[in-house]
Amino acid sequence: MEVTGSSGRHRAVAAGSGGGRGKRRSVDVGTGGSIxxxxxxxLCIVFALLDHFDLVRCSVVCKSWNNLIYTSSLMKDLYNKRNPHLKCASIKSDMLETSMKIYLEEIAMEEHKLSFLRGSVKVDQWSGHHASDLNIRVNVCRMKRGLILTGVGDKVLRLWSAESCNYLDEYVSPEMNQLVDYDFDENKIVGLTSDRICIWRRHGQRGIFQSCKGIFTRGLCMRYIDPEAVIGCEDGRVRVFDMYSGRCSRIIRMHSGPVTCLTLTDDQLVIGGSTFGNIAIADLSSGKRMGSVKSCFSPTGLKCFSFNMHSYSVFAGSTSGYAHCWDLRTLRPVWETRVSPNVIYTVHHxxxxTSMLAVGGIDGVLRILNQSTGEILSSLVIDATKGVPLSSKNSHEVVQKKVRRLQDTTCLDIIPRYLRPPITCLAVGMNKIVTTHNEKFIRAWRFHMNN
Known part of the structure; x- marks a missing residue:
């Protein structure tokens, strides 16, 4: 651990993996002593100089630090400063632990919100493919646990560090079939081609499971909750598969037209959007159709979904440039706002x-919306200033670009198209958004609170 001065404030940094920048190592303190x-x-003196976020980071270094931070008065003192009307002494320990978790989550979400709205923004851009791959594009991205997985429009999925942009691994589609959709977790990657499901192990012996070919009609989208994968198909049906046996357990009739986007809820509901602008809800376990909701702006095909389990809201983007929000409990629209002159390809949060929704589409503008009202809070594009090379990461160059926040009155026609290539997919993380553009490059938009 090192203690350094920064803007008049001491910070403690625990040695660790650093998102792929270095291996964990023992750090000497003073003249040869171990930490x-x-x-x-x-340790308490050092930890007392940190804020709540640094303390949480230090608490995951090892069990002894975790016990020290959460059993001492360190967190309690910070909690009391933030909540002076409450006294920790009068709160039971289990209630205090719950209150502090809520408190930490609230301030984390507040920082996330403010960084999106008023923070400074820089973009790290790097090539997702080799220069020799002339016909390969990157259409889709997923981000989880500090990792980015990119692909589709390609036959290869590539894994990157969200922190350093380092290339980590790649997964090749069997028989070089083109991928349509995919998702991943800490153990596996589940991919969809037009006529089969593929599963890659992420750890241990590399292996690929493939479902039988031709057991569904042109799959368009996919989501999964272990052990089942749910495929939205061109014939308007959703097919539910056991990922490990390859058997189709249920077929649910959702729409009369193609199922263009899907989302799953934790309470076993499947929500499917169609080319006709309506959504259908069905029970995943029974296959029973529960209801449907139609857009007020028909006909308008739905291109993408995002579900918020905390507010029970379903967000969607459409071919006519509208962003939609429905309350899944009442099956009623909450708001519908035209945020783009043309197709919206992706929405995520x-x-x-429960406050910020990121939206991207064919016009190449990254927009931040209010989840409750649909109001556009911020619109961003790459600035015309030439990018600055940061470093070479595993044979690919990372270039940092500046970002321009657009005013409400800004005319998009005056912004060159090369500065705003279509956003085909985006993934939102804590104070960052990753975007793909049907190009070779990937962008990580990093939002920082201004001090």
Whole structure:
């Protein structure tokens, strides 16, 4: 651990993996002593100089630090400063732990919101493919646990570090079939081609499971909740598969037209959007259709979905440039706002956030919307200033670009198209958004709170 001065404030940084920048190592303190030789009192003095986010980061370094941080008065003191009307002494320990978790989540979401609205923004851009791959594009991105997985429009999925942009691994489609959709978790990657499901192991012996060919009609979209994968098909049906046996357990009739987008809820509901602008809800376990909702602006095909389990809201983007929000409990529209002159390809939000919604489409503008009202809060494009090379990461160059926040009166026609290529997919993380553009490059938009 090192203690350094930064803007008049000391910071403690625990040595770790650093998102792929270096291996965990033992750090000497003073003249040869291990960090483990620091006593509890000295550690508390160092930890007392940190804010809540740094403390949380330090608490995951090891069990002893975690116990020290959460059993001492460190978190309690910060909690009391933020909540002076409450006294920790009068709160039971289990209630205090719950209150502090809520408090930490609230301030994290507030920082996330403010960084999107008023923070400074820089974009790291790098090539997702080799220069020799002339016909390969990157259409889709997913981001989880500090990792980015990109692909589609390609026959290869590539894994990157969200922090350093380092290339980590790649997964090739069997028989070189072109991928249509995919998702991943800490153990596996589940991919969809037009007529089969593929599963890659992420750890241990590399292996690929493939479902039988031709058991569904042109799959267009996919989501999964272990052990089942749900495929939206061109014939308007949703097919539910056991991912490990390859058997189709249920076929649910959702629409009379193609199922263009899907989302799943934790309570076993499947929601499917269609080319006709309506959504259908069905029970995943029974296959029973529960209801449907139609857009007020028909006909308008739905291109993308995002579900917020905290507010029970379903967000969608359409071919006519509208962003939509429905309340899944009442099956009623909450708002419908035209945010773009043309197709919206992607909508997404941080899983615990109920305030910010990121939207991207054919006009290449990254927009931040209010989840409750649909109001456009911020619109961003790349600035015309030439990018600055940051470094070479595993044979690919990372270039940092500046970002321009657009005013409400800005005319898009005056902004060159090369500065705003279509946003085909985006993924939202804490204070960052990753975008793909049907080009070779990938962009990581990094939002920082202004001090």
């Amino acid at each position: 483990r030789s620091l006593g509890t009192d000295l 941080l899983s615990n956030d």
